[in-house]
Structure formats: C-alpha cells, structure tokens
Amino acid sequence: MTVETPHQRLTRNYGEMLQEIRVAQTGVQFLLAFLLALAFTPRFPEITEFQRTVYVVALLLGAAATALLIAPAPFHRLVFRRRLKSHLVTATGWFTLCGLGFLVLSLGASMLLILDVVLGTRQAVWLTMGTVTWFLVWWFVVPMVSRRHGRRHPSQSPAGRPQSGHPDAGQPDAR
Incomplete structure (x- = not known):
C-alpha cells in the first residue's frame, strides 16, 4: 500500500473539489x-414591480454564485507555486459552499419569478x-446528517479517525 504525502493528499483533494465544482458551474x-437574456424578451416590460424586484435579486444572486463557483480558478492561479496548497483547498471548500448557497437562493428567486408570472403570487x-426546501434538504441537510453518522461508522476508531489499513489512516482531512 502506498502512503500519500500531505502534499499529494492536498493535490488529490483539490482535484476532487474541482470535479464537484464543474457540476455546479454548468x-x-x-x-x-x-436571467441575463430574460430582460431582453418582448414580455419583460410588462412584468410587475414585484416581479422586477425578484428578477433583480435572482440576477444578483446568480452573479454571486457564478463568481464564487469560478473563484477557485483565479485563486489557484494567483497562489500557484507559493506553497499555499492547504490554504487553496480550504478556500475552495468555502467558495464552493457559499457558491452553492447563493445558487440555491438564485434558483429560488428564479422559480418565484416564473411561478408568479404563470400561477400568481400566492401559489408561487x-x-x-x-x-428551495427540496434543494436545501438534498444539498445540505442530507450531507450533514451523513457526515454526523459517518463519525460513528464501524471503520472509524473511537476518536473518529480511520483505523489503520485505511488509505487515509493517520492523515488529517484537508477539506
């Protein structure tokens, strides 16, 4: 069995994070x-003030989510070869979580806008x-519950660390 060095582990963790981000980026x-194109449609001038406000909120939240989900790339470029891999991995984790938070809010505002036009405000x-609750449950609640239960997984030692024989044994989790 090959043991990963801390640098190899950080590199692997960063690569895994980038794969996760690619899904959300699309x-x-x-x-x-x-949202950007919506303002140029023929019916856009007819929307209500409430719908216009929801649109602006959705657009700004979408822009914030986009910025955060793309942020790991320029961040990496600016800290490249500065021996900041651990910081890069930590920052990427936060960029991703915050970006997903803004994304779910932007999706919610977009749904509210569209459903308000189609069904009316109350149903919307x-x-x-x-x-939004559906997204929050699957994106945040289920993973957090799994994380909590994972601490008591049989392959874990009482201290919550993997038992020897596991590839990550004795290695702190860099995420």
Missing part, C-alpha cells in the same frame, strides 16, 4: 445566461418555498 452558468410563494 448549472449556474445556464441559470445566469437565462408556496411552490418556491417547497422547491
């Missing part, structure tokens, strides 16, 4: 493109709350 880019609010 979604946030499509959402932002939709209820359906949007349900949709």
